[in-house]
Amino acid sequence: MRDLIAAGVDVFRLNFSHGTHEARAASAEAGRLVAILQDLSGPKIRTGLLKGGGIDLAVGEYSVAVVRTLDAVIRDAESHPPAMSALLSDVHVLSGHGRALCEAAVTLADHGVADGIVAITHGGKTARLLSALRPRAPIFGATDQHDIAHRLALSSGVMPVVTDLRGDVETVAVRIGRQLAERGQVPAGGVFAVVSINPDLEKGRTNFLKLQRL
Numbered sequence: 001m002r003d004l005i006a007a008g009v010d011v012f013r014l015n016f017s018h019g020t021h022e023a024r025a026a027s028a029e030a031g032r033l034v035a036i037l038q039d040l041s042g043p044k045i046r047t048g049l050l051k052g053g054g055i056d057l058a059v060g061e062y063s064v065a066v067v068r069t070l071d072a073v074i075r076d077a078e079s080h081p082p083a084m085s086a087l088l089s090d091v092h093v094l095s096g097h098g099r100a101l102c103e104a105a106v107t108l109a110d111h112g113v114a115d116g117i118v119a120i121t122h123g124g125k126t127a128r129l130l131s132a133l134r135p136r137a138p139i140f141g142a143t144d145q146h147d148i149a150h151r152l153a154l155s156s157g158v159m160p161v162v163t164d165l166r167g168d169v170e171t172v173a174v175r176i177g178r179q180l181a182e183r184g185q186v187p188a189g190g191v192f193a194v195v196s197i198n199p200d201l202e203k204g205r206t207n208f209l210k211l212q213r214l
Contacts (some may be wrong), residue, residue: 001026003064005034008071010153013037031183033160035153078157098197101209102129105193109137114211115190116140118176119158120165124148126197131155140185140192142176159185169194169210177214186214 001012005026012023012034020036027034108114116138119127127141134157141152142161149160163176173194180186191213198206 002029004067005030005032007064007067008074009034009067011035011037033149033153033162035150097201097207098126098199099129101195101197101207102126102133104209105195106130106133106135108193108211109135113191114193115187116192118142118173118192118194118212118214120172120176120194120196122148122165124152124155126195127152127158127160128155130195131158138185140176140180142172169196169205169208170212173210173212173214177212180214190214 023036105117109117118140119130120142121127130139139158140161141158142163143149144165149162152158152160194210194212196206196208
């Protein structure tokens with residue numbers, strides 16, 4: 001599992017006959033959260049493929065090589081700007097000022113003003129909307145909940161970060177920046193667009209877009 005994560009795996013699908021401890025441990029060692037999906041039909045599907053003469057390249061001694069190949073293909077595809085962003089009508093997340101703040105953050109990143117986007121999000125909505133907008137720069141979904149972080153690993157372009165979100169804007173931004181720098185996920189002195197959104201406009205301190213040197 002450590003080799004698979006290093007090769008580029010973001011999501012593991014495990015059937016209920018296997019535990020998730022090994023995947024969680026490998027994820028922690030790699031310093032990168034991965035999503036874990038559980039189901040009952042995995043063995044049945046693999047058995048059917050084998051009996052029918054099909055070849056399941058994702059199983060066996062070539063699994064790491066397959067992941068590396070898929071990772072290279074996906075990275076090449078994502079290096080080209082998409083013709084359009086994902087359809088936001090199906091995202092069921094923020095609108096109004098929330099969407100405007102996210103679009104502004106993406107604009108800053110796409111024009112080279114920001115090296116990436118940090119979404120401060122308790123429930124994951126801000127990070128998911130940013131993912132739907134398909135910015136060229138990386139998105140870091142900063143949350144204080146482990147279960148939300150693992151779900152965010154399913155969103156395109158989002159790298160989840162579990163951190164303490166208490167404190168003022170400056171304190172939280174510096175804390176997140178320190179974590180990302182320690183993991184080698186951001187360049188030294190990089191500038192990032194930090195976004196926080198709350199549907200309640202009365203809570204002004206939780207609605208902001210800030211350029212921060214991390």
